[in-house]
Amino acid sequence: MLLEEHHFTAPQRASPRLLSLSLASRSEDLQWMGGTSSKGPNDNRELLSTLPVTPRSGRDLLRGLADTRGRVGRRITACESMWRGLWTLVSRAARGPHSPRPCTRQGSGYPAPGSGATIFALSSGQGRCGIAVIRTSGPASGHALRSLTAPRDLPPARKACLRLLSDPRSGEPLDRALVLWFPGPQSFTGEDCVEFHVHGGPAVVSGVLQALGSVPGLRPAEAGEFTRRAFAHGKLSLTEVEGLADLIHAETEAQRRQALRQLDGELGDLCRSWAETLTKALAHVEAYIDFSEDDNLEEGVLDQADSEVRKLEVTLGVHLRDARRGQRLRSGAHIVVAGPPNAGKSSLVNLLSRKPVSIVSPEPGTTRDVLETPVDLAGFPALLSDTAGLREGVGPVEQEGVRRAQKRLEQADLILAVLDASDLASPASCNFLDTVVIPAGAGNPSGSHQRLLLVLNKSDLLPAGRSDPHPDLPSHLLLSCLTGEGLDGLLEALKKELAALCGDPSTGPLLTRSRHQHHLRGCLDALGQYKQAKDLALAAEALRVARRHLSHLTGGGGTEEILDIIFRDFCVGK
Ligand SMILES: Nc1nc2c(ncn2[C@@H]2O[C@H](COP(=O)(O)OP(=O)(O)OP(=O)(O)O)[C@@H](O)[C@H]2O)c(=O)[nH]1
Ligand SMILES: [K+]
Ligand SMILES: [Mg+2]
Incomplete structure (x- = not known):
């Protein structure tokens, strides 16, 4: 039954x-x-x-x-x-036991735009390569496969078979290729799909694409359309779709791990378990509303709902506090390199990014604009910003540079403060120490201030043999951008800072986008309203709102625009 x-x-x-x-x-x-x-x-x-x-x-x-x-x-x-x-x-x-069974999951409820048509695209990267993968999805996939191949029968499902591909219009051979037939619903999109693994020459690829375009009912896919169909057919939840997009764009090891966890459905599972808790609480409240006068309801039904809601509030609060770290891990922590002119900031940015991003010169005031460069620091993604040297009493252009540098400093996740170790007594160095380093609470990682690493560059200019020439300064690292000495120590310190800023990608934060944060906050707000509700019907409504936020988190924001934004991240063929 x-x-x-x-x-x-x-x-x-x-x-x-x-x-x-x-x-x-x-x-x-x-x-x-x-x-x-x-x-x-x-x-x-x-x-x-x-x-x-x-x-x-x-x-x-x-x-x-x-x-x-x-x-x-x-x-x-x-x-x-x-x-x-x-x-x-x-x-x-x-309707009986023969009514259609749902496939692996329930559909998302959002029809894929243009669904019904069969789409095709090159799914591997563009350009000359060993093998290129072209795929189709939709009801005419089987027909397309038969039209292009000889022999014309469909190969066994999900088994690679070698076939001669030819143009259905002229019969001209195009390639000898491996083809795979995935009848729906057991396919990536949930629809009938075909994969052609062809030789990766541009003429082969365009020949096969043109041949597919000539098959009635087939049209080229739009960006993200395969994934959108997978979502529409309940093959992927929205958080898994986001995980997939992040995996495709992952540039560092930590990003890859985080994306893979999301693609595996960890965030979705968590949301579903939270939603289940809310459903239980809601069922108790509803039962109380309906049956309390029947005396058939057990005692303490409402207390149980209250205590479940309280526990959930605490859990959601923890995740929300961690959300910023998840977002940093996804998009990179902002590291701002700052210091007085000529301290060697641009030299350090070039050293860390291993490319000549910024102009280095002996002239103070070389860097004016903020120069950003993405870097992979020990597996963590970061966005390094080189800034103008901080000093007063200069021309209007440099002044604008200083203003931009200061603005960027306010937004930094981590300040990489650079001083010239051989020039600590200069007014610019003293001023930087007083206005940036000390207020940020360097050497005091537990402080509530901005995180900061103090680097004394040009250590090669110091007299040799002395272990720490500046014991009175806040905790710092010695470095020479010229010789590379001290770089390993700096990288180690940066790794620690980034691990604290981004969390552990294997076990840490799961909320990776502001969209997640928005719905979690909405859910928490609704739980707050539940607690304050004077009327049981209002309390039940608050629980429903809370639950809706969680289902929007995994299933979409309730509007097509949100889906458009998310799917726009994909390339054609994905
Ligand atoms: N001896 C020595 N010189 C260095 C070192 N690092 C940088 N320099 C030199 O210091 C000068 C200034 O370097 P930059 O990297 O341009 O310094 P900056 O802080 O970006 O300077 P502004 O952009 O003008 O504020 C250049 O001549 C570098 O070659 C170092 O570790 N040792
Ligand atoms: K300079
Ligand atoms: Mg510079």
Whole structure:
């Protein structure tokens, strides 16, 4: 029976009497609800599975309904969604065991734009290469495969077969290629898909693409369209889609690990478990609203809901506090290299990025604009900004440079403060120490101020043999950009700072985008409203809002625009 297929498990504290009671009093509502659309069977199934009732099987439920139909008066209940859920399940059970089974997951509910057409694209990179992969997705995929190949029969599903490809219009041979046939729904998009692994020459690739374009019902894919179809068919949740986009763009080891975790569905699983907690709490509140006067409800149902909500609030708070780190790991921590003129800031930026990003010269005031360069520091992504030397009393152009440098300093995740070790007594050095280094609380990592690493450059100019010539300064590292001495120590210190800023990609933060943060905050706000609600109906509504935020996090923001923004990150063929 359907209810069992959906893993309907009766709660341990269940009371069978309660079910027949509730069905008897609400059957009119069930009929009334039958004409309206369901919010989504998954939602209601969850709600149903947590209700304090025990239908032994779908058949019992149906029988109970038939018995009671028409015996009670009309009453619209506060737990409308519960009855919608029941109705959905019951009417599906009535359709019998042969009604189509959902595939691996439920669809996202968003139709893919232009779905129905069969799309094709080059899915491997552009340019000359050993092998290029061209794929199709859509109902005409099988026809396209048969049109291009000889022999013309479909190969066994998911097995690579060697076939001669030829142009269906002229019969001209195009390539000898491996082809793979993925009948839906067991494919990346959930639709019928074909992959052609052809030789990677531009003429072969364009020949096959043109041949595919000549097959009726096929058209070139748009950017991200394959993934969008996978999302529409419930093959990927939105957070997994984001993980996939991040994996494609990952440039460092830490980014790759983080993206892979998200693609594996960790964030989605977490959200679903939170949503389940809320569903339970909601079911308790709804049950209380409906049945409290029947005296059949156990004691403490509301207290249980309250305590679940409180626990969830704490967990969400922890994740929200970690969200900034997840975003840094995804897009790179902002490291701003600052210091007085001629300290060697540009030399250090070039050394860390291993390329001549900035002009280095003995003339103070060489760098004016903020120069940004992405770098991979010990596996962590970072955005290094070279800035103008900080000093007063200079011309208008340099002054503008100083203003920009100061603005950038305010936004830094980490300040890499550079001083000339042989010139610490100069007014510019003293001023920089007083205005930037000391207020940032260098050497005081537990301080609530901005993180800062102090580097004394040009150590090669110091008299040899003295271990630490500046013990009175805040904690610092000695470096020579000229000789490279001290670079390993600096990289080690940077790695520690970045690990603290970004979190451990294998175990750490899971919220990687401001979109995630937005919905989590929305969920927390709604939980705050739940606690303050004076009326139970309002409390239930707050729980529903909270749950909606979590489902938007994994399923989209409720608008097509959000999806457009996310899918825009993909290239054609993905
Ligand atoms: N001896 C020595 N000279 C260095 C070292 N690092 C940089 N220099 C020299 O110091 C001078 C200034 O270097 P830059 O990298 O341009 O310094 P900056 O801080 O970017 O200067 P501005 O952009 O003008 O503020 C150049 O002549 C460099 O060759 C070092 O470790 N040792
Ligand atoms: K300079
Ligand atoms: Mg410079």
